[in-house]
Amino acid sequence: MKPKDKITFINAAFEKRFPAPKSELEYATPFQLLVATMLAAQATDKKVNAVTSVLFKSCPDAESMSRIGLDDLREIIRSINYYNNKAKNILAASNTLVTEYNGNVPGTRTALENLPGVGRKTANIVLANAFGEPVMAVDTHVQRVSNRIGLVKTDKPRDTEDALIAIIPPELIINFHHYLVLHGRYTCKARKPLCRECPIVEACDYPEKQFGAS
């Protein structure tokens, strides 16, 4: 299947399986999305949601977050991997948002990536989900699934991002990101992909498809 036909096929299949695709992180504002995404590195969305359900009650925005003490923030997020560094970065980023952006999250890549603890992947997630920019955040699921399917052939996330952006029509990119993440999380799992119940098996080039009992 040619790459363009593959994208069309996969998009149609996932539109049916995930009719309203979205991040599984819970947030109400761009600021909360930014914080949840910063917390989500090396942590499950479920665990992040458990922590932010408490954190966002007392610190729903950059101003309130910038006023929480480091020790208090550490304590609230201590069940998350790398909580110490994450607490420092969230506090520093909140301070920057208050002093330089009137408490708002900026909508440009440069400004986002200049915030402490914010790299390209986090910036892409915020740009796509808070600002509707057609950018592709490459996490472990996007990297694995897009290589297995044969949409890209690279172990470098940045190359994967560029290759996906080049072949997916801009209007499909935001949903396509969610499709790849959700498919990777629930079906095309790292160790044991559930190929028997995969809706895009015909479009997949992975030579080690598994059709055993799921």
Ligand code: SF4
């Ligand atoms: S056929 Fe298997 S390896 Fe290919 S995308 Fe589906 S679950 Fe993943």
